[in-house]
Amino acid sequence: MNFINPLSKLISHPFLGTATPSEYSPIVLTGVLLSLIVVYIASKLGGEISRKIDLPPVLGELVAGVIVGASALHLLVFPEGGAEASNSVVIGLLQFINNLTPDAATSIFEAQSEVVSVLAEIGVIILLFEIGLESDLKELQKVGYQATVVACVGVAVPFIAGTVGLVYFFHFPVIPAIFAGAALTATSIGITSKVLSEIGQLKSREGQIIVGAAVIDDILGIIVLAVVASLAKTGEVDIVNVIYLIVSATTFLIGSILLGKFFNKSFVGIADKLQTRGNIIIPALIFAFFMAFIGNAIHLEAILGAFAAGLVLDETDKRKELDEQVKPIADILVPIFFVTVGARVDLSVLNPAIPSNREGLFIAIFLIAIAIIGKFVTGWAVFGQPGINRIAIGVGMIPRGEVGLVFAGIGAASGVLDKPLQAAIIMMVILTTFIAPPLLRVAFKEPAEPQKPVEKPVDGVTDS
């Protein structure tokens, strides 16, 4: 680009020709800053538009990620998705400003992508920590058998139908099929409970069962993810290993909650003693990161540990202060996760105009059908409740949310899911989240026009 811009030579770094990687550091930082600017603008535009049309902001962040990512604008692309430095608009800009060689551009691209990926992973750790903080264990004990049965059916049916279908009809290897099947299991608590409260059905029998089941679903989903991701790492499905993983994930979660009751007091004691800034948030993050490390070290998932840490700290006196301090941190880190999940997906692999994409399209249609039917049937799992609106319960369980995206994100980052399968899962999350609110209103025989919530909502985690 030199001949069009003599200035780029004038302001170039002369030493870059023979630079070692550490000399690129300021440029890597600039690349990360530009990527974060893209992420934040995308997340705000997407989130706000989504809210305007009465959908959860997280859906808008995801779609905005798809737009700025590998599918369209190439403002945010990743080497694992097959992108090269020359595909990245951000790297192109850095190359223009700093007059980089192609080799330098490649190593900056890789370093920048690594940093953004880790930031996204820290984002999802903070997200699960926050979800843990918001899940009230005592409430959970109250929801009862009905919700538990609904939750278990809603996890088992789509998981089994999805996995078996992918293996038998589409001849997928077992590991990616299990991963995709598992991505169908989670229910989004946020969107359903928001719609229910809008139509005044949150406290109804149906509403209570749906919300209770969605909470349990989140927990089951995280356990399923930990197990499935661990299987994906070893590449083998061995029944002993599966049982070992299920037992260890469950033990880890329950064990940390039980041990956590002791830790709680030390946490409050430490936070009270500390006099310098960050006296609550820093000990909380040390705990969350440590639990995430343990989750990783025992070959489950970091997010399982972060979720457990959130559940534990939820029970302390400091909860309110902690909630308030975690919020801005989640606000700046969680969108990095959602936007990059969208950005990593290349939806063009589902473009129906290209004949070789047909297979991928059929997979997407199949997954979406299973995702809807597999949750819809849960309404008939309710027992001993004559006259209950089974359709409403089934419909209420349909939307997938953060946990579904966590599956897609971790699957994409680990390389287990190929591009069409990734794209299919993202389409599934988008569509199920999209159709649930109108269907739910119909199921409860409510007028289709949404009643706007009165308060100015400052929401997010609980909002999708």
Place this chain on the structure above:
Amino acid sequence: MNFINPLSKLISHPFLGTATPSEYSPIVLTGVLLSLIVVYIASKLGGEISRKIDLPPVLGELVAGVIVGASALHLLVFPEGGAEASNSVVIGLLQFINNLTPDAATSIFEAQSEVVSVLAEIGVIILLFEIGLESDLKELQKVGYQATVVACVGVAVPFIAGTVGLVYFFHFPVIPAIFAGAALTATSIGITSKVLSEIGQLKSREGQIIVGAAVIDDILGIIVLAVVASLAKTGEVDIVNVIYLIVSATTFLIGSILLGKFFNKSFVGIADKLQTRGNIIIPALIFAFFMAFIGNAIHLEAILGAFAAGLVLDETDKRKELDEQVKPIADILVPIFFVTVGARVDLSVLNPAIPSNREGLFIAIFLIAIAIIGKFVTGWAVFGQPGINRIAIGVGMIPRGEVGLVFAGIGAASGVLDKPLQAAIIMMVILTTFIAPPLLRVAFKEPAEPQKPVEKPVDGVTDS
């Protein structure tokens, strides 16, 4: 380590032998989490002990960083400092858990260090943004000529004496000498104003001059840093270039403040319109990161842009809300910067028992002497104020703080400063911060015992 721990084989990742870098991602994440745990524990221990003995927490964070870093525990080391994967305790642990090959360990070490370095750099960007938010431009206009003269003398004397001394007595090349000289310029506003308020002298004539001069010093220091760092990048000291850089840094700062008055209204308008979470902090960060990018793109420093962004947003109605939301973010990111600055330094190069270290020791002693004398003389720059306590003013300007550390951090990361010079600057920052409070009490002829502040202090940026 296999033979001592058969378990490590059992729980190892079989594919790692032939892994591509992206397959290491979960281990890089684990390494980053462990590094952050080390950073946070060190920062809290150091900060709290420091506060107990009535010193600013940031000094404790720095010393704790020295202890966990290359000088002692090797829990946090960086490849730029000459460390290898085998020197890092964190990597050793990861190797033990995951049964990594040495090559894998090296690439994980490099990726993890890159991520932690970028997090530290984002930390210093947030720090300068916060300092900008806390610097009141209107107050600054009031401090008057006296403070400006004191500030300018306090920047010029140590800068010139330090640079010239290093070149003539110690035969340093010009660029590192200028960098080290520049590191002597900044005054810490936090520690001085805290001590002044404790001994009831904050509103005295001397107190007002000291605080005003320290504020101006911070700004002059940031401009000097931007100019010097840019010189270091090109490796040449060309008088035209120096003038160009000084003019552009000053223009950038003043220009963004003037243009910022227009942006202010748009910022408040946008923040009011946004309905989703992060409606204030995300636009603020977009602005701060964008300004940091511009600062970098025009070959000054990212932190200059972040500081300007803070000055601009300081003037808005949303300032209070923004302050509150920036705080937890600064709490988790800024310590990464301070601890890694300490961790990067290898103080063993100043060990007097080893004869070859003598040169480094003399450099350290020279820099500390210049740092103290260069600020002490500023008391005699005050004019037209008969009977003023010139010694108190000179002593009040002695402590270096965040901005001094920012110099050391950026110098170390850019490779301009060799190890003895880095270590000498860190010692200079530690010692000047350490001696100022007792000297200041003596200068004001106050009893040496400190009066404890009454409120439970939640401090940090303004506290060193």
